[in-house]
Amino acid sequence: MGVFEYILLMLGAVLLSCLINQRFPSISTPLVQIALGVGIAFLPFVHIDTSLDPELFLVVFIAPLLFDDAKNTDKATLWRLRRPVLLLAIGLVVVTCLVAGAISYLYIATVPLAAALALSAALAPTDAVAVGSIQENATISSDQKALLKGESLFNDASSIVAFQFALAWMAIGPYAFAAGSGPLNFSLTLVWTFILMFAGGVAVGVGYMLVRYLLINFLRKRGLDSVVFYVLLEILHPFLVYLLAEVLHVSGIIAVVTAGIVYSLTQNNKSPAQARHNIVSTSAWSLISYVLNGFVFLLLGTQLPGIISRAAGLLPGDGWLAWPGMLLAVVVVLAAVWLCRFVWILVMRRAAVKAERDKQAQSQSDQVDHAKARSLGALRLKDALILTLTGVKGTITLSLLFTIPWTLTDGSPFPDRAVILLIAAGVIICSLLIANFVVPLISPRAHDPELDVDEVEAIATIYHKVIERLSIPNGDFDRTAVAAVISQYNHRIRTLHKEHGIDNSSEREIRKLVIGWSTQHTQKLVAQNKVGPVVGAVYINQLGRMLQAVEHHGNLLWRWHNIWRQLSRRRRISRKVRKRTAAEAAAGQIGEQTQLFRQVEQDMDKQEFAAKLRELQHENFRYALSKLDTLMDERPQDIQAINRTMAEFRRRTKRLSGDERGAVGGTLQSVREVGHAEAKRRVEMRAMRYEREEIEQALIHGKISRATARSMRDNLAMMELDIESQLD
Numbered sequence: 168m169g170v171f172e173y174i175l176l177m178l179g180a181v182l183l184s185c186l187i188n189q190r191f192p193s194i195s196t197p198l199v200q201i202a203l204g205v206g207i208a209f210l211p212f213v214h215i216d217t218s219l220d221p222e223l224f225l226v227v228f229i230a231p232l233l234f235d236d237a238k239n240t241d242k243a244t245l246w247r248l249r250r251p252v253l254l255l256a257i258g259l260v261v262v263t264c265l266v267a268g269a270i271s272y273l274y275i276a277t278v279p280l281a282a283a284l285a286l287s288a289a290l291a292p293t294d295a296v297a298v299g300s301i302q303e304n305a306t307i308s309s310d311q312k313a314l315l316k317g318e319s320l321f322n323d324a325s326s327i328v329a330f331q332f333a334l335a336w337m338a339i340g341p342y343a344f345a346a347g348s349g350p351l352n353f354s355l356t357l358v359w360t361f362i363l364m365f366a367g368g369v370a371v372g373v374g375y376m377l378v379r380y381l382l383i384n385f386l387r388k389r390g391l392d393s394v395v396f397y398v399l400l401e402i403l404h405p406f407l408v409y410l411l412a413e414v415l416h417v418s419g420i421i422a423v424v425t426a427g428i429v430y431s432l433t434q435n436n437k438s439p440a441q442a443r444h445n446i447v448s449t450s451a452w453s454l455i456s457y458v459l460n461g462f463v464f465l466l467l468g469t470q471l472p473g474i475i476s477r478a479a480g481l482l483p484g485d486g487w488l489a490w491p492g493m494l495l496a497v498v499v500v501l502a503a504v505w506l507c508r509f510v511w512i513l514v515m516r517r518a519a520v521k522a523e524r525d526k527q528a529q530s531q532s533d534q535v536d537h538a539k540a541r542s543l544g545a546l547r548l549k550d551a552l553i554l555t556l557t558g559v560k561g562t563i564t565l566s567l568l569f570t571i572p573w574t575l576t577d578g579s580p581f582p583d584r585a586v587i588l589l590i591a592a593g594v595i596i597c598s599l600l601i602a603n604f605v606v607p608l609i610s611p612r613a614h615d616p617e618l619d620v621d622e623v624e625a626i627a628t629i630y631h632k633v634i635e636r637l638s639i640p641n642g643d644f645d646r647t648a649v650a651a652v653i654s655q656y657n658h659r660i661r662t663l664h665k666e667h668g669i670d671n672s673s674e675r676e677i678r679k680l681v682i683g684w685s686t687q688h689t690q691k692l693v694a695q696n697k698v699g700p701v702v703g704a705v706y707i708n709q710l711g712r713m714l715q716a717v718e719h720h721g722n723l724l725w726r727w728h729n730i731w732r733q734l735s736r737r738r739r740i741s742r743k744v745r746k747r748t749a750a751e752a753a754a755g756q757i758g759e760q761t762q763l764f765r766q767v768e769q770d771m772d773k774q775e776f777a778a779k780l781r782e783l784q785h786e787n788f789r790y791a792l793s794k795l796d797t798l799m800d801e802r803p804q805d806i807q808a809i810n811r812t813m814a815e816f817r818r819r820t821k822r823l824s825g826d827e828r829g830a831v832g833g834t835l836q837s838v839r840e841v842g843h844a845e846a847k848r849r850v851e852m853r854a855m856r857y858e859r860e861e862i863e864q865a866l867i868h869g870k871i872s873r874a875t876a877r878s879m880r881d882n883l884a885m886m887e888l889d890i891e892s893q894l895d
Contacts, residue, residue: 173213176207176213177207177461177462177465178458180200180203180204180207180461180465181200181457181458181461181462181465183203184196184199184200184203184461187199193607194603195599195602195603196460196461196464197460197464197561197599198599198600198603200461200464200465200468201464201465201467201468201471201596201599202468203465203468204464204465204466204467204468204469204470204471205468205469205471205472206468207465207468207469208468208469208470208471208472208473209472222413222570224466224562224566224569225409225419225420225566226406226409226410226413226419227406228459228462228463228466228562229420229463229562229563229566230405230406230408230409230419230420230423231402231405231406231455231456231459232456232459232460232463233320233323233405233420233423233424233427234404234405234408234423234424234426234427234430235427235452235455235456236316236319236320236427237320237423237424237425237426237427237428237430237431238427238428238430238431239431240313240316240317240320240427240428240431241313242428242431242432244310244313245313245316245317245428248310248313248314248317249317251314251515252313252314252317252318252321253321254511254515255314255317255318255322255511255512255515256317256318256320256321256322256325257321257322257325258511259291259318259322259507259508259511260288260291260292260322260325260326260329261325261329262507262511263287263288263290263291263504263507263508264284264287264288264291264326264329264333265284265287266287266503266506266507267287267290267291267500267503267504267506267507268280268283268284268285268286268287268288268333269283270499270500270503271283271286271287271499271500271503272284274496274499274500275496275583275586275590277582277583277586278582278583278586278587279337279582281333281334281336281337282333282337282581282582282583282587284329284333284336285330285333285334285337285568285571285587286500286568286587286590286591287500287503287504288326288329288330288333288567289326289330289563289564289567289568289591290500290504290560290564290591290594291322291325291326291329291504292319292322292323292326292560292563292564293315293318293319293322293558293559293560293561294319294559294560294561294562294563294564311550311553311554311557314554315554315557315558318558320424321421321424323418323420323421323563325361325365326563326567327364327418327420327567328360328361328364328418330567332360334570334571334572337575337581363417364416364417364418364421365418365421366417367412367415367416367417367418367422368412368417368418368419368420368421368422368424368425369421369422369425370417371408371411371412371415371417371422371425372408372412372421372422372423372424372425372426372428372429373425373426373429375404375407375408375411375422375426376425376426376429376430376433379400379404379430380433383397392440394440394443394444394447395447397444398444398447398448398451401430401448402451402452402455404426404430405423405426405427408422408423408426409422409423446885463561463562464561464562466562467561467562467565467592467595470565470592471592474585474588474589474592475589477585477588493586493589493590493593494593496590497590497593497594497597498597500590500594501593501594501597501598504594505555505556505558508554508555508558509551509552509555512550512551512554512555513547513548513551516547516550516551517547549609549610552609553606553609553610556601556602556605556606556609557602557606558598559595559598559599559602560591560594560595560598560599561595561599564591564594564595565588565591565592565595568587568588568591569588571584571587571588620667621870622870622871622872622875623663623664623667625865625870625871626663626871626875626879627660627663627664628865628870629858629861629862629865629871629879630656630659630660630663630858631660631814632857632861633656633854633857633858633861634653634656634657634814635814636857637649637652637653637656637850637853637854637857638653638817648846648847648849648850649850651847651850652847652850652851652854655851656854673805673808674805674808674812675717676805677795677798677805677808677809677812678713678717678812679714679717680794680798681791681794681795681812681816682710682713682714682717684790684791684794685710685787685790685791686707686710686711688786688787688790689703689706689707689710689783689787690703690707692783692786698779698783699779701776702776702779702780702783703783705780706780706783706784706787784819785820788816788819788820789820791816792813792816792817792820795809795812795813795816796813851886852887855883855886855887858879858883859880859883862876862879862880862883863876
C-alpha cells in the first residue's frame, strides 16, 4: 500500500468514526478513533512504515491544532484565570515530574530514576484535543473549561524542558553531578533554560505576528484583496512559526500558542472583507481541525500493536503471566500522576474558597454559615476531582516519549524503552476511558434545552406562511423553480417535526381521508362519463401511490423500491385498459359511447392526456377543499392539521389554475435564458426575505423566543451568503 492509499484509508476511518459517534454519542470520538487505528494496524494489506517522527508529528499535527485552539480561546477569561493557569502549566508539571517520577522509580525497579522522571514529565501535560472531546458527554463549567484549555496550551513547554533535562541526565549517567555540575548548578541550568525557551517562544510568536500584520497591510494597500490568499496564509502560520522557533532553539509550542492569541487580538476590525474572510476561515479551520484530530488518535492507535509487541519480550515472567504486573504498573503511574494533580488543585483552590467563607462569616446565622461552609468544601472537592479526571493525556505525551533514543552515549541500549512506551500508552488509554465514562457520572451532562411543542409549531407555521406567499402567482418567477423551493420548505417542516418527536398521525390520517374522497369522486366521474376511463384509471393509480407514500412515510427502502416499480407503470395501465376495452366490447358489456370514449383517449397525444389529467386533478382539489371545510366542524381537535392540508390544496389549485399558468408563461423565455438553476436561486432569495419577515412577526407576537429568532436569522444569513456567491 502506498502513502496515498494509506491517507485515503485514514480519511475513511475518520468518516467512520464520525458515523459511530453519531450512533453512539456516549463514547467519545478519540476512543473510537484509537480503536479504529488498532484495527488499521492489523489489516493484512497495510504494508507501510507507520512509525512516528516526533518532530514531524509536532509540526504537522500539534502545531495547527494548538494554533486553532489559541485563536479561539476566550482571552478575557484566560487573563482572569492567568494565576491558576500558570500554576497548573508550570508548577504542577514540576511537582508531577518529581513526585510521580519518584513513585514510578520505586515501583518499577528496572527503570532508572532519570528514565522515570522522563516518563512522569511526558505524562504531566494534558491534551488539548482530548480535553475538547470530554465536553460532549459531561457538564464542565466555563471556568473549568478555561482552566483546562489554558493549561493544555501552556504546559507543553514546561513538560518538554523537564523531559529533555531528564533525558540529558540519563545520557550522561553517573557523571551528571561531577565537579562543576552539582545538583544546584543542574537545577539552575534547568530553570534558566526553561525561562529562555518560554520567553523566546513568546517573543518569536509576537514578532512573527507583527511581521505578518505589516505584510498584510502592505498587500492590502497594493490592492490584493483575495480571500483565498489570506486564508491559505493563515493556515501556514502555525507551521512557519513553529519552524522559526525551532531554528532559534526556543519553544515552538509556546510560539504557536502566542501567535494564535495575538492573531485573535488583531481581528477586531469589522468590515465586509473581514467578515467574508472570517466565514471562509472558520469553515476551513473547522474541517482541518476535525481531520487532524482524527489523524492524531488514529496514529496513536496504529502505534499500540507495535509498542505492545516490542514490550512483550522485555517483560519479566513467562507469557501472559507478566501482563498483570504491567497493568498494575500502569495503574500505579496513573494514580501517582492523578494524586499530584488532585492535591495541587485542592491546595490551589483553597484560597478562593477561604475568601468565600470569609464572606459567609458576616451573615446573621452561625448555623447557616456552617452549612454553607460545608457546602463550599464539598464543592471544592468535587471541582478538584473533575479537574483531575479531565486532565487526560494524549498525543503530546506519546510524541515526547518517541524521542527517547534507542541507545545511550556509551552505545548501550536505553533501559526498558519499550516498557516505558507501553506504560505511557496504557496511561493515555486509561485516562481517556475514565474521563469518558466516570466524569459523566460525577457531573452529568445537562441536556440542551429543547424547543417546546408550541414553539416548534410556530416555526412550522413560519415555513407554511412562506409557502403560501410563494404560491401567489408571480410573473417574475418560473413555476418549476417555485415548486422546487416549496418542496424544500416542506422537507424542512417534516425534518423539524421528526427532530422534535412531534406526532403527525392526525395530519397523515386527514391525508388518507382526502385520498379516499378523491378516489371515490373520480370513480363517480368515470361512471357518469364525465371523465375518460383511462384518465381515471391513471389518476386512481396515482392516488394509490400517494396513499402508500403516506403510510410508508420515512421508509427509505420502500421509497427506492417504489421508484423502481413506477418507471413504466403508466404504459402498462394504458395497455391493460386497451385489452379490457376490447374484451368488454366483444362480450357486449359496454356501450358504443363508452367504447368510443376510451378509443379517443387511446388516440390522444401526451400533451392532451396530461391536460385531461390536470383537469381531473383540479376538480378533485376543489372537491377535497369542500370536504375539508365540512370536516373542520366535525373534528375541531385536528383544526391545525386540517388548516395545513387546506393550505396545501389551495396552493395546488392555484398552481393548476389558468391564471397562474398564463402569468408564468410569459416569463418562460427569460427563464430559459438565465437557466433553471439561477431562477431557483432567485426564488430562494425571495423566500428567505419572506421568512425573515415572518420571523419578526412571530417574535413580536411572542410565538418564538429571542434565542430561536436569532438562531433562525443566523441560518438565513449563512444561506443568503451562499446563494449570493452562486449568483455572482
